[in-house]
Amino acid sequence: MAIQTARDLFANGKMPIAVAPEGGTNGHSGIVSPLEPGVAQLGFWCVEDLRKSDRTETVFIVPVAIQYRYVQPPWTKLNWLLSKLEADSGLAIQSISQSAINNSTEIYHQRICLLGEHLITEMEEFYRRFYHQDLPQIPNQTLIPRLHRLLDTSLKVTEQYFNIQAQGNFIDRCRRLEDAGWNYIYREDIADIHKLPPLKRGLADWIAEEADLRMQHMRIVESFVAITETYLQEQPTSERFAETALLMYDMLTRIQDSTLPGRPSLGLRQVQITVGEPISVTERWEKAQNNRHAARQAASTLTQDLQTALENLIS
Template sequence: MPKSINSTQPPLKFIPPRFNPLILKVMSLFLPFILRVRTRPWLPAGIVKIEAQNAEVLAKLYHEFQGGKIRFLIAFRHPEVEDPLSMLYLLSRIVPQVAREKGISLQYPVHSHFMYERGMTLWAGNWLGWLFSRCGGVPVRRGRKVDRNAIQMARNLFVNAKIPIAIAPEGGTNGHSGMVSPLEPGVAQMGFWCVEDLQKANRTETVFIIPVAIKYSYVIPPWQKIDWLLSKLEADSGLVGAEINQSGKNKEEILYQRILRLAEYLITEMEEFYRRFYHQEFTEVISQDISANELLINRLHRLMDTALTITEKYFNVQPQGNFIDRCRRLEEAGWNYIYRDDIKDIHSLPPLKRGLADWVAEEADLRMQHMRIAESFVAVTANYIQEKPTADRFAETVLLMFDMLSRIKDSTLPGRPRLGLKQAMITVGEPISVTERWQVCQGNKQAFRQGVSDLTQDLFVALERLIKD
């Protein structure tokens, strides 16, 4: 049984950025240690090596930014929770080092404001909001149609701050270093707004968006740990039956067959769960002309749709957009039931109203668990492992399955088991000029919307190219 929130909570207040260079300096000083200690068993595996390609591009851009010639936004890939630390390492250590080697003069700090998801402080603690604020972070409520506080703050920083701003256009982690999730249009929109605001202020800076890809890999392929974790998941799920035929198969083929078997078992169990207790019907998926793993993905997507539909009906939310969009909107709906903006003082409520508010919060949190299970698998595809059967992709997939089982067992997602030390490769792409695009579509709303759409698509293509290079 998941451990639900059992009482209503105060509203989630906006945490304004209060950038403090001293706090940033302390963070940068201890950054290698912070990255390394994340190898503790109850936290994700730590990063022991970070390298960058084309960091000179960023060094030159910072030089021009500090000279008042340009404004830019760093649009970075967001595969894992470690990404903010990796980006901090890139900006605080690698870029200044490259600048010194190339004779490019830079002023301290080489840093950026950044947007982070407001919910991070709920599972990490209030200390994270304090730290992110002092490091220049802007919290955003992802599910809100318009988070005015966040948008206005980020828009102002993009135009006027002494350092650039960084945003993950995917909106959240997807657990896949080798796959880019659909991008949200906010980054492109921010770019066009920045050009407009500069024009209104009679300023001549050119606006750029810089695509940055982050890819993680294990220093030593953790095949034994993957086998161990998969065995643990099989045991925890109660999977029993015939063993995989290992005759003539290598370890990758055997592990892949075990993953498929476990996935099919889990999907079947969850279908029965929703059929029996939520009165959902699951008709047989026609398997003609599709492979076994494609059939499995179709069943997974149907299961995700079922979980989201149940939650949407409870919160009276219309299903719109892709799985990611639906998860975001449900997250916001759930928070509105738990973190009550309409209650000025929770403690002043009479016992009846307090009891009802607690009841609503507890049930909302429990309903959101359906969404969380679906959220774990939004990036899963039929051929991710088959395209490149590397230990990294096997590990990513098995860890997502671990997340799913953990949510059902405990609700509060525990730290993932460590599979080994990791390294990161950060690749800086070529700057995309937003100013040039804005000049083509200014003054025409339809052309403006198309310009935002085209820029979003071009940024997606650029990020995909960077992770494949």
Template structure:
């Protein structure tokens, strides 16, 4: 973004059944090709567990007995398509099999992050709006309009609502990122709104896990991707002989470690030399243990902290909270420099003032790129691949490295990831969590409410973690 823009306008939801039917009709094509017909390596199969839970909940919802929110895992950008499959295919099929009578369409409103439209285009805003989506600015301290609309939909809409409580993709099917407290807070607000209206529906949160795996282990494509990354980094490209193909995980793991070590060293030097950052020494006890994975993670966390400080210093922000909190604050600070709420019509500015506004916007965008690098590795751990060296975990980690390198090379738009092979998705619906019960226990004072929201968020996190382990 090299030019200042007008403020980000709120896009109200305008659910249109015709658009929903079109999306449902196109779903098989979107799953397999994702709008890239020259790369047929999308999702070929989706398995759903416990869809009957949602079928029964929809029946109770339509009977006016419950209100519920679907809190789904968000590892990949394909998750919304899988959720559409769950509601438009799996739930109706199970309902028919079990004789559960439902009113159609079986669909949901959903909350999406307003920033998605910045890289996807305005057409996506129209599409989401007509599918029943409502936007929220995740980094904004108080997005009153977004919160009010989502809160009203949860309590009063003719369909339930769906939210990704992690707030963003983390690229890991086997790791649940820290959850943002908004889902639990929306649940408490919904109970309050129903109580004020003298309504007796029970409020529930339904955890839903999404995981992806390859139909066939893509070791050959992984070798190609790792070779590309090695070449991009200026490292010698590893050549695998025929005798080494029997145990590819033993060959590829050292390559991942070498790439990680090289990139960390390069980025540490980059921030020390050009941004004059001092890197704190690694803990002596950690170095004495000599565990390469632990040392790499300590260096990664130090580097993430340094990158965020570079951006925070520019925007005059104090480091507060975890890495995710800091990323959100930086995102909002950057947007305030690019999407100018203090200017009614950016195109009406005199040329000199417009030039200064563009200058500020370009600088803000550049500073936000430090934050984007941190976001890329927000869920990375030192043991994710080692503890379970599956082709999926190798691929997830290699693709994150691809994203990181691509961000440094491309100043305009992140290039599409390489397709490594056909994938299959597993959707697991968990047991609903009663918000109404927990709300009743937290009404003594405001502190009790905050504690209640925190505990509910932890319980939801544990439920999602349990679902991806089963």
């Protein structure tokens, strides 16, 4: 039903359709996550639907990049946020003098790295002790490999509960777990939950609550899939420090409250919208029609070309 509705809107909608091809936000203004293939496929379906209706319009995908930037560097608010995160996670607050708040990028970098290492260590022990996961301590291991191992472990814990095999990258695994979780919470085998006897209603609620709790492991992974070792090193700006600190804030608040409350405002932001060159889907479809293998390759190539176009728009 959802796919048919989308196809109808693509072909017959009165306005162009805006689609987020990443499938979710990554919290980084300077990184485009791997794109989902759905946008390219919908584009090809749109061409097919138009041809079946004897319509001659050309289908284009127009890449659009949206970036938010602080009007003024939020150093003071960033210092406050890091102090809060340090206190909430049990670390000593690394105070910065008022005179040094605006020109201490190295100190901010050190604070974020120290906080990140502490959070990883705490979560590793959490999964070792309570979920019986094998996470041996590796001397001198850098943060990013430790983070990726932790993300993999967090997903494994959830996959084991839902009896799902790990397939694909972190984002692919998150989407499969999300589908499994919704199926446990919104049960298709229950026509009317209000007509269930109290025992079955209680068990259904029990399963839904546990599924929601297990999905929190996956939600934490979602927040950190785009973290790289070089993001802060390449551009140690207040923007990037703030983005990383806010991702840590998301994690801590999810653990404390299970839901994601509103983020603290670090200052006024302005938006920059950059429009790229249109990409003709019709032209690609015409070259690949009547050949299933060529059609799959064309969709894959279109997805990659769109990825490249978006990355160029934010560089």
